[in-house]
Amino acid sequence: MDVDMRPILEVKNISKRYDDITVFENLNLQVKKGEVLVIVGPSGCGKSTLLRCLNALEPIQEGEIILDGEAIRPGSREVNKLREKVGMVFQSYDLFPHMTVLQNVMLAPIKVKKRDKKEVREEALALLDRVGLLSKKDQFPRQLSGGQKQRVAIVRALMMHPEVLLLDEITAALDPEMVQEVLEVVLSLAKEGRTMLIVTHEMQFARAVADRMIFIDGGHIVEEGTPEEFFEHPKTERLSSFLAKMRF
Amino acid sequence: MNFDVITSYIPLYTEAFFLTIRIGWTGIGLALFIGVFVAFAQHFRVPVLARIAGIYVELFRNTPLLCQLFFLYFGLPKIGITIPAETCGTLGLGLLGGSYMAEVFRSGLGSIPVTQEEGALALGLTRRQMFTYVVFPEALSLSVPGIVGNMIFLLKETSVFSAISLMDLMFTAKDLIGLYYNTTEALFLLVIFYIIMLLPVSVLGSILENKVKIRTYGA
Numbered sequence: 249m250d251v252d253m254r255p256i257l258e259v260k261n262i263s264k265r266y267d268d269i270t271v272f273e274n275l276n277l278q279v280k281k282g283e284v285l286v287i288v289g290p291s292g293c294g295k296s297t298l299l300r301c302l303n304a305l306e307p308i309q310e311g312e313i314i315l316d317g318e319a320i321r322p323g324s325r326e327v328n329k330l331r332e333k334v335g336m337v338f339q340s341y342d343l344f345p346h347m348t349v350l351q352n353v354m355l356a357p358i359k360v361k362k363r364d365k366k367e368v369r370e371e372a373l374a375l376l377d378r379v380g381l382l383s384k385k386d387q388f389p390r391q392l393s394g395g396q397k398q399r400v401a402i403v404r405a406l407m408m409h410p411e412v413l414l415l416d417e418i419t420a421a422l423d424p425e426m427v428q429e430v431l432e433v434v435l436s437l438a439k440e441g442r443t444m445l446i447v448t449h450e451m452q453f454a455r456a457v458a459d460r461m462i463f464i465d466g467g468h469i470v471e472e473g474t475p476e477e478f479f480e481h482p483k484t485e486r487l488s489s490f491l492a493k494m495r496f
Numbered sequence: 497m498n499f500d501v502i503t504s505y506i507p508l509y510t511e512a513f514f515l516t517i518r519i520g521w522t523g524i525g526l527a528l529f530i531g532v533f534v535a536f537a538q539h540f541r542v543p544v545l546a547r548i549a550g551i552y553v554e555l556f557r558n559t560p561l562l563c564q565l566f567f568l569y570f571g572l573p574k575i576g577i578t579i580p581a582e583t584c585g586t587l588g589l590g591l592l593g594g595s596y597m598a599e600v601f602r603s604g605l606g607s608i609p610v611t612q613e614e615g616a617l618a619l620g621l622t623r624r625q626m627f628t629y630v631v632f633p634e635a636l637s638l639s640v641p642g643i644v645g646n647m648i649f650l651l652k653e654t655s656v657f658s659a660i661s662l663m664d665l666m667f668t669a670k671d672l673i674g675l676y677y678n679t680t681e682a683l684f685l686l687v688i689f690y691i692i693m694l695l696p697v698s699v700l701g702s703i704l705e706n707k708v709k710i711r712t713y714g715a
Binding site for chain 1: 611614615616617618619620621622625629630633634637689708710
């Protein structure tokens with residue numbers, strides 16, 4: 249077996265329930281190294297919950313998450329390992345308001361990975377420069393626009409050198425003119441071969457960035473395919489009606 | 497107003513001023529310590545301790561300082577515990593203030609959005625690191641206005657200390673009025689000394705508030 253074709257992230261038969269509500273059941277998913285997987289679906293279909301489960305922010309009731317060949321049991325110490333290797337960026341940025349941009353992005357590598365402060369700082373400055381925010385390094389989150397905050401949040405996640413990056417509707421809270429600047433950063437990450445799982449409502453962006461698309465509805469993967477198949481020749485009625493609504 | 501009288505009173509007021517400040521700030525220090533401890537017990541829902549903390553807060557927040565001082569100074573000796581007046585004052589202020597400070601810290605901790613915690617956890621921080629570097633510092637900066645308000649409140653509460661024969665500012669004023677009937681001068685100095693004691697606290701407090709202010713979340 250070709251090592252590179254081995255999935256970096258494997259989701260086996262996972263189920264997520266809240267008391268009597270089932271969000272999804274027996275869901276299976278494989279993501280290869282360097283692959284960009286875009287997940288779409290109507291709101292409430294469980295796509296954000298799925299990402300949250302992959303970062304152990306939500307416990308799963310059944311099934312297994314296998315990262316780089318290692319199974320992660322929820323609630324165990326391995327959960328922190330999982331979070332170190334799986335970065336996540338949220339819709340609401342969630343920068344730490346009492347820290348400067350630089351402190352925000354340097355916190356985790358220093359405290360979690362115990363890396364050398366100087367080296368972390370150099371890397372942070374380089375990454376901030378790459379997303380065009382070097383001049384903002386000493387500002388506080390409140391002094392930044394939404395798009396700038398989201399770019400900082402992406403840098404913050406990258407600073408942990410994650411194997412997989414989860415992006416949960418990262419442009420949903422942004423003004424339209426700021427969406428582009430954030431999506432450009434994500435596109436450049438895709439080009440350098442980052443493994444990413446992206447939940448988004450930006451269909452044009454999805455098409456441009458995705459290697460593979462997944463449509464989730466009612467807690468099931470209804471359809472899966474390359475962006476071309478997915479957008480041009482949807483196989484199911486549910487997907488085509490969903491896409492029709494998104495195009496207006 | 498007789499300025500000779502005022503000049504002759506100043507040394508007495510100065511002495512009372514330093515006594516008041518000493519007891520006041522020691523009490524505030526104690527209050528902050530108790531407050532953090534109690535708020536942690538409640539925030540982390542520590543078994544038994546959280547319950548005790550809740551009872552403590554309600555007990556001391558809902559009784560006047562004067563009653564608490566009477567209890568410490570006149571009540572405890574009846575069961576064989578005698579505490580010097582100054583210690584009673586410090587202890588009383590610390591216990592009253594602790595209940596107020598605890599509420600400020602508790603609401604500060606409670607108002608940190610869960611998304612902040614998730615943001616920290618998603619980066620691989622442990623729960624302890626999340627609390628140390630994210631939740632607690634943010635809660636602390638949200639608590640500053642409440643803490644400063646409580647400090648001013650507690651410093652003013654020292655004015656009941658005369659009831660347990662502590663020679664604080666209020667005691668000195670009442671004493672001088674009783675002895676010499678120079679009411680205007682005695683009360684004038686009383687107001688002046690309270691302002692000298694409290695104005696710096698509120699000015700420095702506002703500066704600190706502005707420095708640590710967190711304006712918006714999700715931000």
